[in-house]
Amino acid sequence: DAKTTQPPSMDCAEGRAANLPCNHSTISGNEYVYWYRQIHSQGPQYIIHGLKNNETNEMASLIITEDRKSSTLILPHATLRDTAVYYCIVITSGTYKYIFGTGTRLKVLA
Amino acid sequence: NAGVTQTPKFQVLKTGQSMTLQCAQDMNHNSMYWYRQDPGMGLRLIYYSASEGTTDKGEVPNGYNVSRLNKREFSLRLESAAPSQTSVYFCASSELNNSPLHFGNGTRLTVT
Numbered sequence: 001d002a003k004t005t006q007p008p009s010m011d012c013a014e015g016r017a018a019n020l021p022c023n024h025s026t027i028s029g030n031e032y033v034y035w036y037r038q039i040h041s042q043g044p045q046y047i048i049h050g051l052k053n054n055e056t057n058e059m060a061s062l063i064i065t066e067d068r069k070s071s072t073l074i075l076p077h078a079t080l081r082d083t084a085v086y087y088c089i090v091i092t093s094g095t096y097k098y099i100f101g102t103g104t105r106l107k108v109l110a
Numbered sequence: 111n112a113g114v115t116q117t118p119k120f121q122v123l124k125t126g127q128s129m130t131l132q133c134a135q136d137m138n139h140n141s142m143y144w145y146r147q148d149p150g151m152g153l154r155l156i157y158y159s160a161s162e163g164t165t166d167k168g169e170v171p172n173g174y175n176v177s178r179l180n181k182r183e184f185s186l187r188l189e190s191a192a193p194s195q196t197s198v199y200f201c202a203s204s205e206l207n208n209s210p211l212h213f214g215n216g217t218r219l220t221v222t
Contacts, residue, residue: 032208034210036211041198041216042215042216043114043200043202043213043214043215043216044153044200044202044211044213045213046210046211046212049210087152087153091208093207093208094207094208095207095208096141096143096158096160096166096204096207097155097158097168098143098155098211099155099169100145100152100153100154100155101152102151102152103152
């Protein structure tokens, strides 16, 4: 599975868009990009995933570059409740090894 | 729907003791997983079960055994607990491979 690289921490002002980057330069054609978040010490929560097209749901948007080597998770209007650790992972279709890195610790500031 | 349920929520063991962490899901998912998370760290995959009757090693399987008892239940056993196994253990399930994971709320284990 492709490895991912994320900044260890980011701050964002409440009400502004939070843009969380992820680098996955060794991704291959059948690998999906998934995003999860973990609030406090709870179990991680699924946010969104994509293969090559941009995706949007009620929680966030996922922008994947054309060469698929990086992606950005966008929280359009961050709230204090979005303070969490965000994990970007890459999963090969047909496998089960979801490997998590250390993620980005996002702090939303009032 | 309870989702993924883990028991117990907290446990303290002495070195050398054994215990089994229980996990059950009510979403009729095919695949189940065990992760551990050490303080300030990301999650590491211990074992997974792609489907009922199968189990495979993850990143850090040493010191653990698993049993996929049926489609609903996937247990994790520590035969002889060590302080290095102090961690939070998360169970997860997914409908298929390449489906979103659904996590339980974790078991906080301390080995003294």
